[in-house]
Amino acid sequence: xxxxxxxxxxxxxxxxxxxxxxxxxxxxxxxxxxxxxxxxxxxxxxxxxxxxxxxxxxxxxxxxxxxxxxxxxxxxxxxxxxxxxxxxxxxxxxxxxxxxxxxxxxxxxxxx
Amino acid sequence: xxxxxxxxxxxxxxxxxxxxxxxxxxxxxxxxxxxxxxxxxxxxxxxxxxxxxxxxxxxxxxxxxxxxxxxxxxxxxxxxxxxxxxxxxxxxxxxxxxxxxxxxxxxxxx
Numbered sequence: 001x002x003x004x005x006x007x008x009x010x011x012x013x014x015x016x017x018x019x020x021x022x023x024x025x026x027x028x029x030x031x032x033x034x035x036x037x038x039x040x041x042x043x044x045x046x047x048x049x050x051x052x053x054x055x056x057x058x059x060x061x062x063x064x065x066x067x068x069x070x071x072x073x074x075x076x077x078x079x080x081x082x083x084x085x086x087x088x089x090x091x092x093x094x095x096x097x098x099x100x101x102x103x104x105x106x107x108x109x110x111x112x
Numbered sequence: 113x114x115x116x117x118x119x120x121x122x123x124x125x126x127x128x129x130x131x132x133x134x135x136x137x138x139x140x141x142x143x144x145x146x147x148x149x150x151x152x153x154x155x156x157x158x159x160x161x162x163x164x165x166x167x168x169x170x171x172x173x174x175x176x177x178x179x180x181x182x183x184x185x186x187x188x189x190x191x192x193x194x195x196x197x198x199x200x201x202x203x204x205x206x207x208x209x210x211x212x213x214x215x216x217x218x219x220x221x222x
Binding site for chain 1: 116142145147152153154155156157160198200202209210211212213214215
């Protein structure tokens with residue numbers, strides 16, 4: 001079955017450490033996105049990528065980094081510069097920028 | 113930047129009731145999405161629409177471009193419809209991601 005796989009489902013990080021969240025899709029989608037969800041707030045865009053080897057900052061990119069070396073993979077690194085990283089992170093993909101987005105099941109990141 | 117407002121924030125209803133969730137936005141859009149988020153956090157795309165009305169099973173989504181307003185209706189609601197329903201919009205011709213509402217938390221009681 002085609003879909004988006006995010007791993008791990010739960011992730012714990014010590015303060016000062018970088019951590020990488022995985023997102024893989026086998027839908028052959030060109031576009032991929034990372035969103036952050038906090039309680040009581042709507043999802044906010046962190047980074048997006050329209051094609052391989054290209055990505056753009058979203059609304060809240062500070063403290064995060066991404067890469068898009070392969071079409072099917074769009075990992076997100078939460079760096080130590082991100083002051084409040086505890087959140088639920090969702091990855092999505094679509095055929096193009098104005099097409100329905102397919103979402104993964106999310107990764108919940110907590111700081112120890 | 114588009115502002116997306118949803119109402120109500122929380123809704124509890126009895127099984128079988130007709131449900132309406134509203135979404136309004138501030139700036140013209142190229143598309144509006146309705147999404148469903150289950151307790152585990154996973155999100156499913158229900159509809160993408162830019163005009164008129166779409167129907168899938170017991171779900172109906174409508175949009176009025178002039179009034180910058182969309183509604184999601186659920187007919188013959190069932191406890192399995194309990195979830196958070198999220199409205200999201202894409203503004204103009206932008207190639208970036210969506211702008212999301214805060215969601216409507218729906219509980220259908222048996």
